[in-house]
Amino acid sequence: MKRLLNCTASDFAEMNGIQLRQAVEASEGRVMLSEVVCATTPLYPGLTNAEYAAAFGADMILLNFFDVDQPNIQGLTVGNPLYVIKELKKLIGRPVGINLEPVDPDADQAETLEKLPKGRTGIPESLEKAKELGVDFVCLTGNPKTGVTNTAILKSIKVAKDIFQDEVMIIAGKMHGAGVRNEAGSGIVSQDVVTEFAQAGADVVLLPAVGSVPGTTLEKTKQLVQSVHEQGALALTAIGTSQEGAAKETIQQMALKNKMAGADIHHIGDAGAHGIAVPENIMDYSIAIRGKRHTYARMAASINR
Structure with a gap:
């Protein structure tokens, strides 16, 4: 198995979930994941946000607001919607995943919550459809104002594992409060929670990136990452607080601190502009954690390799 740093489109096309995880682990904290909104007009017409993110150095693409009951990616037209994920993977030559949200009807609401369509939630039917659509990974998390809780995520992990087996990689965790009163700021995650998720x-x-939500210090994140690794799982640090649209220097600081904390995957969110991080921030984050050599190689590599 190659480390993900050295993988090209033909390598990704042959990977299952467990092989993708191994490739990430072998890369020693130098994997860049970009989350993009797929349900709105892209950064510029004519292409998908995923293509822009890939062009600026993302190794993995995570689609937000993807509805498995109505498969659609703005900027991409296919004859059969059931092939939309597979077609995107051909276009960008990267692993592609989707968010599914384990909504908790008993969540202690901190604000008025939005009602999500079933195709965006972490129910068994949606997990089954995600697998059929050909996703490489699924992220069980919550957008703002959705009422996703750690308890609901834990339940969805167990169901997803039964459905996916080794075929689809599972990412799980909260990057912000998601509208839940007792799971915000420094209370979003704990060592007990990350241990339960891994087990x-x-x-x-998934953990909030250092410097994103209040209380996410380098030391605390480092301890949480260590707990994740002790359970044999990998750790992803996520920027889900619109700082993906911050200044270059802010992004570089966050990148280095998340690497110091031990992150295996570095996530940058979708709220920079038009459902994607400021594209230069994807590149600057990537350069901070792995230099121009690996960043430029990822940006330049042909999808025909």
Whole structure:
């Protein structure tokens, strides 16, 4: 198995979930994941946001607001919607995943919550459809104002593991409060929570990036990452607080601190502009954690390799 740093489109096309996880682990904290909104007009017409993110150095693409009951990616037209994920993978030559949100009807609401369509939630039917659509990974998390809780995520991890087995990689965790009163700021995650997620079958545990939500210090994040690694899982640090649209220097600081904390995957969110991070920030983050050599190679590599 190659480390993900050295993988090209033909390598990704042959990977299952467990092989993708191994490729990430072998890369020693130098994997860049970009989240993009797929349900709105892209950064510029004519292409998908995923293509822009890939062009600026992202190794993995995470689609937000993707509805498995109505598969659609703005900027991409296919004859059969059931092939939209597979067609995107051909276009960008990268692993592609989607968010599914484990909504908790008993969540202690901190604000008025939005009602999500079933195709965006972490129910068994949606997980089954995600697998059929050909996703490489699924991220069980919550957007703002959705009422996703750690308890609901834990339940969805167990169901997802039964459905996916080794075929689809599972990422799970919260990057902000998601509209839940007692799971915000420094209370979003704990060592007990990350341990439970890993033991339930999460391949990758998602944590708020250092310097994103209040209380996410380098030391605390480092301890959480260590707990994840002790359970044999990988750790992803996520920027889900619109700082993906911050200044270059802010992005570089966050990148280095998340690497110091031990992140295996570095996530940058979708709120820079038009459902994507400021594209230069994807590149600057990538350069900070792995230099121009690996960043430029990822940006330049042909999808025909």
